[in-house]
Amino acid sequence: MIVFFFFLNLFFSVVVYYLFLSRYRELGRLGLTIVSTSLVLLWIGLTAFLLTALGIYRFDRVIYSIIFFASIGLVAFLRSRSYGLSEKFPALEIGKIELLLLVLFSLFSFYLYASFPTQYIDGGRDQGQYTIFGYVIAKTGGFNLDIPDSGLIRNIFGNSVLLDYQAISLDPKEGIDQRFPAFFHLLPAYLAVGYDLLGMYGLFAINSVFGFLSIFLFYLIVRRLSDPLVASAALVLYVLNVSQLWNIRSTLSESISQFLILLTAYLLQTFFKTKNRFLMSSIGVIFGISCLLRIDGFTYFPALALYSVYLAVVSPKYFKNFLSFFFSFSLVSVIAAIYSYCRSLMYIEAHWIYVKLLIISACFSIGFVLIEAIALKKAPTVLEDLRVWLKDRKKILRVLTYIFIVSLIGFIYLIRSNLVNEFSNSKTSDSIRVNFLQAFLWYVPFWLFIFLPFAFDLFLFRKNGIRTSFLFFVGSLLLFLYLLDPKIHPDHFWATRRWVIISIPFAILGSFLGIRSIPILNQKWKTSILILGFLSGLVYTIWRSNLILFRPMMGGYLEGYEQFSRSLPVDEGIYFTTKRSIASPLRYMYGRNIFLIQNSLEFLDRVPGLLKLDKKVYIIQNGDFSGYKSNLKFSKVADLDLKGKFPIESVYKFPEFLYHKNLDLQVFKIETSDKIPLGGPIEMVWNPANGGFLSKVGKIEEDGTISATRHRGPLVYGPFLTLPGGKYEIQFFGKNLQNAEFDVVYNQGSDRLLEIQKGTENSIKTLLFELKLPIADDLEFRVFVEGKSGVKIDKISLKRIL
Numbered sequence: 001m002i003v004f005f006f007f008l009n010l011f012f013s014v015v016v017y018y019l020f021l022s023r024y025r026e027l028g029r030l031g032l033t034i035v036s037t038s039l040v041l042l043w044i045g046l047t048a049f050l051l052t053a054l055g056i057y058r059f060d061r062v063i064y065s066i067i068f069f070a071s072i073g074l075v076a077f078l079r080s081r082s083y084g085l086s087e088k089f090p091a092l093e094i095g096k097i098e099l100l101l102l103v104l105f106s107l108f109s110f111y112l113y114a115s116f117p118t119q120y121i122d123g124g125r126d127q128g129q130y131t132i133f134g135y136v137i138a139k140t141g142g143f144n145l146d147i148p149d150s151g152l153i154r155n156i157f158g159n160s161v162l163l164d165y166q167a168i169s170l171d172p173k174e175g176i177d178q179r180f181p182a183f184f185h186l187l188p189a190y191l192a193v194g195y196d197l198l199g200m201y202g203l204f205a206i207n208s209v210f211g212f213l214s215i216f217l218f219y220l221i222v223r224r225l226s227d228p229l230v231a232s233a234a235l236v237l238y239v240l241n242v243s244q245l246w247n248i249r250s251t252l253s254e255s256i257s258q259f260l261i262l263l264t265a266y267l268l269q270t271f272f273k274t275k276n277r278f279l280m281s282s283i284g285v286i287f288g289i290s291c292l293l294r295i296d297g298f299t300y301f302p303a304l305a306l307y308s309v310y311l312a313v314v315s316p317k318y319f320k321n322f323l324s325f326f327f328s329f330s331l332v333s334v335i336a337a338i339y340s341y342c343r344s345l346m347y348i349e350a351h352w353i354y355v356k357l358l359i360i361s362a363c364f365s366i367g368f369v370l371i372e373a374i375a376l377k378k379a380p381t382v383l384e385d386l387r388v389w390l391k392d393r394k395k396i397l398r399v400l401t402y403i404f405i406v407s408l409i410g411f412i413y414l415i416r417s418n419l420v421n422e423f424s425n426s427k428t429s430d431s432i433r434v435n436f437l438q439a440f441l442w443y444v445p446f447w448l449f450i451f452l453p454f455a456f457d458l459f460l461f462r463k464n465g466i467r468t469s470f471l472f473f474v475g476s477l478l479l480f481l482y483l484l485d486p487k488i489h490p491d492h493f494w495a496t497r498r499w500v501i502i503s504i505p506f507a508i509l510g511s512f513l514g515i516r517s518i519p520i521l522n523q524k525w526k527t528s529i530l531i532l533g534f535l536s537g538l539v540y541t542i543w544r545s546n547l548i549l550f551r552p553m554m555g556g557y558l559e560g561y562e563q564f565s566r567s568l569p570v571d572e573g574i575y576f577t578t579k580r581s582i583a584s585p586l587r588y589m590y591g592r593n594i595f596l597i598q599n600s601l602e603f604l605d606r607v608p609g610l611l612k613l614d615k616k617v618y619i620i621q622n623g624d625f626s627g628y629k630s631n632l633k634f635s636k637v638a639d640l641d642l643k644g645k646f647p648i649e650s651v652y653k654f655p656e657f658l659y660h661k662n663l664d665l666q667v668f669k670i671e672t673s674d675k676i677p678l679g680g681p682i683e684m685v686w687n688p689a690n691g692g693f694l695s696k697v698g699k700i701e702e703d704g705t706i707s708a709t710r711h712r713g714p715l716v717y718g719p720f721l722t723l724p725g726g727k728y729e730i731q732f733f734g735k736n737l738q739n740a741e742f743d744v745v746y747n748q749g750s751d752r753l754l755e756i757q758k759g760t761e762n763s764i765k766t767l768l769f770e771l772k773l774p775i776a777d778d779l780e781f782r783v784f785v786e787g788k789s790g791v792k793i794d795k796i797s798l799k800r801i802l
Contacts, residue, residue, distance in 0.1 A: 003197055006063050013040045013070035020077040024279075026270045028093025034216045038263050041209065042289065043069045048137075048189035049292065053343065055142030057189070059196035093220070098228055102219060109239045110212045117204035118250045118553040119644065121561055123584035125494075126183075129167040130251045132588050133181050134191025134203050143188075145179035145588065149574065153595055156609045160602035161576065161595050165584040169346050182347040184340065186293045187253040200558055204251060210259040211248035215239060217262040222509050224269060225468055226516055229527070233534040234509045240538075242545035243443050243496035243504055249553070253294050257501045260290050265471035268325070272467040277324040284325040288332025295340075295351065296501065298333060298358040301365035303477040307470055308369050312376055313387055315466055319376060326369055333362070354487070398461050405453040412483050413437040436483050439495060442544065442654040444507045445537045452507060454514035462517075475506030493647065493655075547647060547655060554644030554661055564640045565590040568667065573616035576603065578722065578777045579665065582620065582640065594620075600722065600775050604630060607670055617670040621722040621777075622692050624682055625668060628724035628775055633673040640665040648696055653711055659700050660689045664719070682723070682800040688793045692719030697785065698793075705734070708791040714784055715740065716793050721779040725771045727802040730781050732765045732793060739789040744769045746779045756784070768801075 017036040021027060027035060047065035051057040092099065120127035136143060150163050154176060164170050167182040181188070194206030218238055222231040238244060248255045264287040271279055290297035304326055311319045340348055348355055376383060390397065413435065441449060459465040459472040478501060486498040496504070515530045542549070565586075575594035577583055586592040597603045597619075608631070610617055618637070625634040646661035686693060689704035697713040698706040708715050716732075732742065737759040744754040744767060754769040767781075781798075785791045 002059065002063070006059075006066070006197065009063055009066045009070065010040060010044075013043075013066050013073065016070045016073040016077060020073050020080070022089045023080060024271070025090055026274070028090050030093055030099065030216065031220060031266070031270065032090065034213060034220075035263075035267070038213055038259075040066065040069065041213070042286065044193060045186060045190050046289070048193050049186050052137050052142055052185055052189045052192070053339070055144070057137050057141045057192060059138075059193070062193060062196075094223065094228075101232075102216070105235070105239075106212060106215045109215055110208060112239075112245060112549070113208035113211045113248045114205045116249055116548070116550065116552040117201070117208075118246075119200075119204060119557040120250060120554055121557045121585050121589070122554075122581045123166050124581035126167075127250050127252055128581070128585065129181075129183065130187055130191060130253070131203065132584050133183065133185075133188035134195055134251070135200075135589050137188055137192035138195040138203075143181050143185070145181065146177045147179070147587075147593075148177060149593060150176045152613075153574075157595075157603060157606050160597065160599040160606060162598050163595070165587065165596065166580050168584060180343075180346060182344070182350060184253070184293055184295065184344060184347070186289070187251075187256060190256070191251060204249075207248045207251070207255040210255050211244070214255075214259045214262050217259070217266045218505065218509070221262065221266050221269060221468060221471065222513070225465065225509075226513055229530065230512045230516055233530060233537075234512045237508050237534070237537050237541050238505050240541050240545050240549075241443055241504060241508070242541070242548065243493060243500045245545055245548060246493040247497060247500045249548075252497060254497050254501050257290055257294055257296065258505065260287060260293070261471070261474060261502050262505075265468060265474075268470045269467045272318065272321075274321065277321070280321045280324040281328040284328030284330075285332055287325075288329045288336070291333045291336035292339070295347075295355070295358070296498070297336070298362055299478065299481070300329075300474060301333075301358075301362040303474045304329070305365035305368050306477065307473040308372055310460075310469055310473065312372055312383060313390065316376060316380075316383060319373070323369070323373055330362075330366055394461060398457055401456060401460060402453050405456055408480060409437065409453075412480070436486060436495070439654075440483060440499060440503070440507075443496065443499065443504055444511070445533075445540045448511035448533050448537050449507060451512075451514035451518070451533075452510045454517040454519075455510035457519070458513055458517040471502075471506070475502045475510070479503040479506055544654065547658065551645060551658070553646055554642075556643040560640070560642040561585060561590060564638065564642075565592070567638045568592065569616070569618075569637060569669075571616050573618050573669075574610065575618045575620060575667075577620040577665075579620065579622075579663070579720075582663070582665070586620075597777075600777050601773065604628070604632065604775065607632060608672060611670070611672050618667055619670055620665050620667050622663075622665050622719055623722040623779075624666075625722075625724060625775075630774075631673050633671045634668040635671070636666055637669050638667040640667065648698075649694075656709070657699050659695055659698075660704075661694075662690055662692065664691050682726075682728075682798070684798045686719065686796045688716055688796055692721075693796070694718050706793045708740075708785045708789045710787050712784075712786045714782055715791060716783040716796070717780050719780075720777075722775065722777050723771060723779055725774050725776075726800045727768065727770045729799055729801050730767045730769070731797045732767075732781075732783065733763065733795040733797075735792040735794075736762060736790040737765045738762055739785065740765070740791045741784040742767055743782050743784075744779065745782065746771075746776045748778050749780060753779075 014036045017039055018032050021032055021036060044062060044066065047062055048057060051061055094102070118127065121131055122128035123132060133143065136145065145168055147163075153161055154163060163176065164179065168179050169182055170176065170179055190206055191203045194202035196202070198205070215235065219231050219235045222234050264283060267283045267286070271283070274280070287300070290300065308319070308322055308326065311322050456476070459469055465472065482498040482503050486495045512530060512533070515533060516526055518526060521529075573593070575586065575592050576597050577594060578597045578600065580596060583594055583596050586594045607617060620640065640663060642663040644661050645658040647655035648657060648659055649655075687704035688706045689700045693716055695706050695714065695716055697709055697711040698715045699709055700706060706716055730744065738761060740759045741756050742759065742765055743752065743756045745752050753771065754767055757767065759765045781796065783791070783793060
């Protein structure tokens with residue numbers, strides 16, 4: 001019932017603001033609908049954010065805020081009617097057939113976005129952490145991450161057990177129980193709303209709403225810049241882009257950032273000629289919300305500074321409007337910075353080098369705009385002389401601009417990676433050796449990308465692009481900034497998180513606009529190139545996105561966690577694990593009192609101290625304790641089986657296939673024993689695509705075997721075992737194993753048990769290794785191949801021989 005009440009109030013609020021905004025004749029009916037819906041959606045998020053910050057979030061309070069928001073709009077609408085507002089609504093800005101096709105395509109896109117969510121319940125990386133935070137807010141009303149048993153665990157286990165989790169850290173200035181999330185808080189607030197609406201599905205699918213609205217904004221922006229053909233071509237490639245699909249289906253903040261940029265660009269494009277300072281300030285506030293969402297929001301300051309220069313030179317009569325927009329954006333950014341300092345200080349400190357650059361660029365940008373405003377007022381003739389000088393040299397400046405853009409792209413593609421590798425001390429780092437432009441062209445076809453420089457000519461030197469110049473400056477700056485360095489470890493699809501904010505959409509729309517802007521061709525040739533480029537780009541885009549187009553990622557994780565939680569003992573036990581990826585989900589989503597082990601040997605030595613307090617103790621890991629010589633008894637009580645498909649996490653190539661992202665873990669109850677148990681047999685047999693084995697360059701066959709492709713690298717690695725000391729035999733079965741290399745490592749690959757050995761036989765490779773430690777964590781058995789090796793792994797077996 002409460003969900004129905006929510007949607008009823010949502011609809012009412014959208015209608016009210018549709019009526020209120022109809023006074024602005026610049027908006028067509030479609031624009032009115034999209035903007036009204038967007039404003040209500042932003043209000044919901046800000047309300048949830050404020051309630052979360054105060055620790056009093058509740059879904060009914062969000063509904064009350066919608067009613068309040070609608071009431072404000074209704075009062076404003078009724079007052080405006082009393083001043084003689086015309087009742088005639090704006091006309092539809094596009095044709096009815098065009099609108100029908102757009103709506104049908106948007107519904108198909110929403111199906112692609114919402115029907116195949118990524119069930120990323122994994123505490124190891126950002127998607128899973130956002131999911132956890134959203135769930136915690138919905139259940140507790142805020143970031144209630146405290147753990148009452150922390151003092152007890154620290155007293156008994158010392159540093160052998162961690163008291164924090166990935167992105168959930170202890171504040172050294174607070175008590176030992178106090179924990180804080182290392183993220184900005186707006187996205188988790190939205191996720192909480194999604195959870196309250198539709199449970200975990202709503203939480204996973206909330207970004208699809210922003211993606212759906214972005215479709216209309218993107219189309220309307222390009223439509224005003226060019227024509228329906230260009231807008232339609234750009235829209236299809238934008239929606240079907242594999243990075244767009246991936247990010248909207250995930251619980252990541254980039255989709256909302258993209259939505260805010262497109263909404264701001266559309267509003268500025270619509271109201272560019274207005275003299276309403278309040279309206280421009282309101283648009284600046286909307287754009288400033290980006291700084292509550294991501295730290296990247298502060299990178300917009302240099303783009304706005306460049307935008308201000310452009311307006312001051314090309315269109316100074318609208319510069320005052322820009323000032324209203326810019327300073328309202330700056331005000332919200334300052335508020336966001338203060339909030340971040342108070343509530344996300346540890347996150348700020350963790351990225352302090354980057355934050356310092358952001359602070360410097362923001363201060364410089366604000367000061368520059370202020371000086372520019374004073375100069376425009378005190379010395380207008382200087383700018384007039386500058387405009388005349390630029391006009392006289394327009395042709396040469398166009399040529400120089402084109403040369404500069406092409407040179408910059410050439411530098412990024414041909415020189416940048418080599419220079420960084422040459423001057424870097426860690427020349428083997430994956431994040432350094434990647435050619436980011438080459439990776440970017442996996443998402444934007446290069447035969448379209450080559451037309452992008454012509455779009456710069458449209459925006460910089462032609463009047464018809466001036467209304468959308470905001471999008472140009474934000475898009476171009478972030479495009480080149482994140483091509484130089486995406487600021488994130490570039491395994492797929494993580495590098496595209498930065499690119500999808502605006503770089504990929506801007507490159508797609510800019511490429512098609514560039515085709516329309518080629519100065520030496522007539523309209524017929526431009527249309528032919530555009531159609532040919534679109535059709536070839538569509539084939540390329542579908543080929544890339546086919547990897548995940550109609551496939552949910554990690555589709556069995558939610559079911560696996562819920563089944564596992566039901567199978568665990570109902571007693572109030574304390575759980576321990578070395579696996580970061582499961583610790584925070586089990587703690588904060590499934591209510592298990594779980595801690596992370598940092599040193600297994602020291603931990604096991606201290607377990608009796610906890611057992612003496614009559615506590616029930618459990619450990620979760622992959623591997624048996626048989627043969628561990630101590631006065632402890634280990635009894636298996638449950639399994640944790642998480643299965644789902646996920647793209648190969650390669651940094652050198654586009655992921656060509658999916659692997660089984662699986663975790664096969666076991667829960668053992670730990671009890672004291674009167675005598676040291678005898679060492680039992682340890683024998684394990686794995687299908688290589690299961691049991692915790694992964695691959696970066698291999699193809700997962702239907703039967704679970706892994707075959708080498710044309711790429712070099714780790715064909716098989718895993719399964720991150722915990723094993724007691726002893727002598728072991730590991731055997732690999734398959735084909736062409738003489739073309740592979742093998743080794744054994746532990747402790748997340750930092751320690752080697754067996755040096756790399758070359759395969760000698762075709763179908764089998766046997767390795768013998770000795771584990772001299774009483775116990776070791778995260779043992780990996782790895783297989784490396786060169787390109788086109790023909791290696792295939794059918795089965796892997798392990799047994800203790802002594």
